[in-house]
Structure formats: C-alpha cells, structure tokens
Amino acid sequence: MKTSVGKRRLYQALVTVLLLIGTVPFIVPFGSVIGVVVGACGVALGVGIGLGTARVGLSALPTLAVTAAAHVLLAPWLLPDVEHGPEGVYTVLASTITVWRDALTLPLPLTAFSAMTVLPWLTGLACGVMAIRAVSADRLHPVGFVVLGEAAVGIAWGDTVTPLGAVVGAVLTAGVLGLWAISAQWGRRDRVAEALEESDSGVTAGARRGIARAGVLLTAITLIVAIAAPAAPNARTVLRDAFNPPLDLTEYATPLALIRTLETQLSSTRLMEVSGLPANARVRIAALDSYDGLSARISQDSGGGAHFQHVGEGTPLLSDAFTADVEPGDSSAGGADAGSAEADATVTFTLDGYTYPWVPTVTDTLSITPSGARAKAISDSLFYDTFSSTGLVTARLAPGDVLTENVRIPSTPADADLRQLPLADVTLGAVEDVPPSVQALAHSLVGSESEPLNQIHALQQALRTGYYSDGTKSPSEPGHGAARLASMVAADSLVGDDEQYAVLMMLMCRSLGIPARVVMGFQPATDGDSTNVTGEDIAAWVEVAFEQVGWVAFDVTPERDQVPQQQNARKVSNPEPQVLQPPLPQQDPAELPPVYEDDDRDSSDEDRPAAVPAAVIISVAVALGIAALLAAMIAAKAVRRARRRRRDGVDRALGAWDEIVDRARDLGGRAPMGLTRREAAADLSKAFPQADLPRFARAIDAQVFAAGDPSSYDLNQIWDSADAIVPVMASDRPRWRRLLAQLSPSSLLRPAGRRTRIQTRISRRTGS
Incomplete structure (x- = not known):
C-alpha cells in the first residue's frame, strides 16, 4: 500500500525538522553555533539530494555516488575552515576518514583546528539523504533511528557536560514517537478502509481520535520531561573518555638533560x-x-x-x-x-x-x-x-x-x-x-x-x-x-x-x-x-x-660566582707546605773488598746466582697470557661499543639496543631467538626488573620506525639512557658476578648485531 503524496510530504517536512533539531548537540564540540549551522547546511543538501534521487528513481549505489560528488565538490566552498580550490578538495577527502578520530583526540573546542566542520557537515548530509530516501520508500521506522543517530554523533563526539541535553533528547524522542504514531494510525486507517471497500464509515473519525490520543500522550510525556529536565544530571560518558593521551612522553628524554650542554x-x-x-x-x-x-x-x-x-x-x-x-x-x-x-x-x-x-x-x-x-x-x-x-x-x-x-x-x-x-x-x-x-x-x-x-x-x-x-x-x-x-x-x-x-x-x-x-x-x-x-x-x-x-x-641554586675556590686551592693549587730538610752529613765511602780480575774468572759455579726455575717462568707466562686475553676481551668490547656509537642514523639507535642485549648476555640473561625488541625486552625484564627495558625498547622503536633519520640529539639521548641502564642491570648482582660479566666472552662469540642483510631488513619491518 502506497502512501499518498500529501502524507509523504508531511512526513518529509516533519523528518527535516527533526534532523535540524538533531544538529543542536554539535554546539558543544565546537563551542559555538558554527557546528549547528554547518550541520543544518548538510541536512538541507541531504534532503535535496534525497528528494531529487527519489524523484528520478535512482537506486542506492547511484544515490551514494551523487552524495559523494556533492560532498567533495561543494564542501570546500561551503565549510568555513577549509581552503577553496584543489587543496580544499584534498583536505575534505582526507578529513572524511580522519575527522572521526581527530575529533576525539583533539581538545575542545574543535574550532581551533582546520577541517573539523566536516564532522557535522558529513553527519547532516548522510542522515538527510538516508532519512528522505527511507520516507520515499514508506519505511518510517528506520527514519526515527536515523534522526536519533544524528543527535547521538553530536553527543558522543562532544564533551561530558552538555547544556540542555535532556531537553533536546526529549524533543527528538517525542518527535520520533509522534512520527511513528501518526504513521501507524494512518496506516491502520488505510488498511481498514481498504478492507471495507469504503472511503469512510467512521474510519476517518476513528483515525482522528487515535491520532488525538497519541498526540495527548506525547504532549504529556514531553511536558513531564521538560519539567524534570533541569533536575537531570548533565554529565555523561562520551567516546572521548575512552581514548588515551595522544602523546607518549617516554619517547623523549627529560628536558633537564639539556642543562649541562646548554650552560657549557x-x-x-x-x-x-x-x-x-x-x-x-x-x-x-x-x-x-x-x-x-x-x-x-x-x-x-x-x-x-x-x-x-x-x-x-x-x-x-x-x-x-x-x-x-x-x-x-x-x-x-x-x-x-x-x-x-x-x-x-x-x-x-x-x-x-x-x-x-x-x-x-x-x-x-x-x-x-x-x-x-x-x-x-x-x-x-x-x-x-x-x-x-x-x-x-x-x-x-x-x-x-x-x-x-x-x-x-x-x-x-x-x-x-x-x-x-x-x-x-x-x-x-x-x-x-x-x-x-x-x-x-x-x-x-x-x-x-x-x-x-x-x-x-x-x-x-x-x-x-x-x-x-x-x-x-x-x-x-x-x-x-x-x-x-x-x-x-x-x-x-x-x-x-x-x-x-x-x-x-x-x-x-x-x-x-x-x-x-x-x-x-x-x-x-x-x-x-x-x-x-x-x-x-x-x-x-x-x-x-x-x-x-x-x-x-x-630559586635554590647558588650564585654562579660562588664557586668552590677554596676546595680547589686546598686540593690542587696549594698543596701541604714541604719543610726543607738540611743535607745529611757527608760520610766516608764504605770500604769494599778488593776486586781482582782473576777472582771473576776462577770463581766456581756455586758462587753464581741460581737460575730462575722453569716452572716459575711458565706460570708467569701463563698468567700474563691470561691477563692479555682478558684485557683484549675488555678492549674488544670497548671498541665494539665505540663503533656502534659512531654509526649513523637508525644503525646508531640499533647499536644502543645491541649493546644492552650484549650486556644482558654477559650477565646471564638472554631472550629466545625470533622475538621482537619489545618481546625481548619483556623477557629480559624478568632477569633485570629494575632496568625498565620495555620503555627503552619502545624508545628504540620510535627512532627506527619514525619518518626520516633520527636527530643527533635523540641518538645521544638513546645512548645516554643505555649508559644509565647498564649499571642498573648489574646493580642486583654480587660484585664477583659483575666482574665475571666484564670478562665474559659470551657477547663476543655471538654479538647481538651480527645478522645478514635479509635478516636486518626483516627485523626492521617486524621490530625485532
């Protein structure tokens, strides 16, 4: 059964009014009426597109294409915070995807940022097209959900405190219920009249009485809500509450680390x-x-x-x-x-x-x-x-x-x-x-x-x-x-x-x-x-x-001219005064036995000093060899660390992580093969809980996967953090264990950075 033209127009007018009321919640995220104005423009354009496409009988996909074209071509010239021309078209296209995320992570009001009006514009445009096309198809129940959905977007992307939120909600709810009640009563009347095959017989009067009863009920509900609205709490839970801060400070070194560099x-x-x-x-x-x-x-x-x-x-x-x-x-x-x-x-x-x-x-x-x-x-x-x-x-x-x-x-x-x-x-x-x-x-x-x-x-x-x-x-x-x-x-x-x-x-x-x-x-x-x-x-x-x-x-720092001069003078400039001792009295040279040349030639082997035993020579040689080997291992680790720190770009950041992994291996902690950096850091944290290795791994990943090459300042901070982490890793080990770690050849036999080129490319993609 088709709805008459007059009734359909009435439905369309009522739906349009409800959609315009549904733009009121956009006042909150924008802090002004600009959100309502832009949303109303989107509703008006959406209603026009819906009426036009319904008149020519376009299906869903062509209607979607017409709506998208109108959105891209008209938004750059209608939205106040979007540039005109090709740049505006690109901005609108990008914001169509990103505005839903940005509007939740950016602080309110959204008028402080460009292209944020795409949110109410696109919401009003889409809801206008869907609602009018649903009315044209005699499907009024989905229309009510479209109207309420438009208002829900403005509320969910808004703030926790919304003025007149209960009033707007009551008006929209009453309007949607009234739309459904009118359509139900008129639909019932048409079905009864069709069954009786008469134009009237009391059907019209009954329908009017039904509509009147529904109107009285809705009016009573609206008045009750309006009276109770001032006492209703304005705070609500919105989507913004579910989002974490957009910036992670663990990726940045403490600003205090700049003081010594700046002042010197x-x-x-x-x-x-x-x-x-x-x-x-x-x-x-x-x-x-x-x-x-x-x-x-x-x-x-x-x-x-x-x-x-x-x-x-x-x-x-x-x-x-x-x-x-x-x-x-x-x-x-x-x-x-x-x-x-x-x-x-x-x-x-x-x-x-x-x-x-x-x-x-x-x-x-x-x-x-x-x-x-x-x-x-x-x-x-x-x-x-x-x-x-x-x-x-x-x-x-x-x-x-x-x-x-x-x-x-x-x-x-x-x-x-x-x-x-x-x-x-x-x-x-x-x-x-x-x-x-x-x-x-x-x-x-x-x-x-x-x-x-x-x-x-x-x-x-x-x-x-x-x-x-x-x-x-x-x-x-x-x-x-x-x-x-x-x-x-x-x-x-x-x-x-x-x-x-x-x-x-x-x-x-x-x-x-x-x-x-x-x-x-x-x-x-x-x-x-x-x-x-x-x-x-x-x-x-x-x-x-x-x-x-x-x-x-x-202010708590001493004046800069208040330097420890006396302390330095006591330790360096003015050492303890030396008392000049008088010369010792001259003594007669000691009398030595006469020396004879024949005595040296004729002296027996017993008078000569005994030769050093071979066992002593071998022991000293072995000790010196071991000491040289240990010194070579310490020197090799120092050279390896210096080479890693002299690298360029991302390789320098990766070298800092390799240095931490090698030190962990020397201390007896190692992660299984095939793990990402963060997984390896989580595994190593079991052996070194005080070192906070997961945060260091995240800092390394931030430099590796960031756009462009890391700056020298960030790389220096990474290596400074690595230098601070190493003693923390060894702090809970006994002294003898720390000494063995310095002399351990484990990290020299299997250093952390020794990989093939293919493995390196794969690791950079996976973060291992």
Missing part, C-alpha cells in the same frame, strides 16, 4: 630572540613533578598527571586547577612588587640556535600561534599540557621558527600572604628510589619547624649556601640520578648546578609533604640582555603549590 657548550650561542617579555619574567621550558631514581620527568599517569593534547589557535591553555603560576620577584617568594595585579602581554620568540622539541613559554600562556616557513608543520605537531604548563612540538623546533604567545602575568604574593595560605592539594607524579640521605638531610635542615613556608625557606637557604659548578672550572658530575644526588649530599659541601640543586630541593620538599615540582627554563636577564637568550641563561627552579595563588617559584 652553548653558553655563548644565541638560542632565541625574545620581544615583549615583561621585566623580570622567565622563559619556561618544562615543569617536572615525578622522579624514578634516574631522572625527573613530567608525570603521565591517569590519576591527574600530564595529558598532552594537540592544540590549535583558540584552544584554551590554562589549567583548571590553577589559573596563574606565580613568578618570583627575587630569590624567594614575594618581593617588592607583591600584590601587583595580573596583566596580559604578547611575547614573540624568534628561534635561532634552539632546535629542541620543548616549546618556550612565559608564565600563564593563553595561546600559541606559530608563524614562519614551518608554521603549518608546527601547528600540526604542537601539543600542550595544562597541568604542567608545558608545550612540545613532535616535529621539533628549528632556526627561523616564530612563536607568538599571549600570556598573563600574575601577581607576586608576599611572604606574609603565603603564611596565611595552606598548601594546595594537588595530585603530582610519583617520587621513587630517593636516596635515604636526601630525606635525612631534609629533616635535619627543618628541624622542629612545622610551618610550610619556613620549612621551604630553611631548605632554600641551605642549598643557596652551597657551591656552583658546571664541571668546567671544578669537578662536578652531570645528571641528577639517585647516585649523583647521594654523592652530592655525602660530600663535605654541596657542589652542583641548576640541574642537581633544583631536583634535590624538589625531593626534599616532597619528603616533607610539600607539593613541589622542578621547572626548567631561561632567565634572559642573567647577562643583562633580556632580548637575546643564550645557553648562559639556562636555569632551573622549584615551584610549590599554595591555595588561591597557585604555583609559587623559589
């Missing part, structure tokens, strides 16, 4: 030019709040840690927990300008010698806009974490890049104000494997003091009375691992640079229950020129979280 090798190198920087402001690189015994890192756990997300123009960058990070006026919190109001500024970074992935920022960054020749590459790979106020560019920054940032300069609280504020309750990363001597030092320095700010000042003052050394003028090892900090605390006096002092301060604060983190950055005014940032301006400080004011910075 690049001290006079111009890294960047800064314009618009407020007076006494600092340039931030990263904030690190976790420690694993090897390095301080940015925490990335699910319990409130870092959550790096791809950001674009217009993406809000301020943290929900604190709206302002506080810059210090001097070496301590507080200063003469305490109580100054917040102000906004625009800071521009023009990069020169700075070629690292970490983005320089200033205090509370509101937005980041890249420009220059690599603007698009930076925008496509720019990630930001509001928790740690840290930005990262996966494509790495390069000379010539320009970053324009809108920043907010917060006020600086005085000490009197901080004493009245409690410490903030924030979730920071885990702190593990801290040397006991560090905790003991913290408790001994604070003594019986219980006021948090006084404890912080006591620790700060103790560290600032130490000595500064970057290893160039006096001995000072780099790094901030547990062994380095333990030796620093155990020495007669503290000696180190920003890297060691900042991490030591953070660990002591955390041992006292004070929420602290390390911040690495630059102090451009160090050399008197705040516009020209060099490696000499590198710095690290500690921030502590207070209620109401947020993160407050504390």
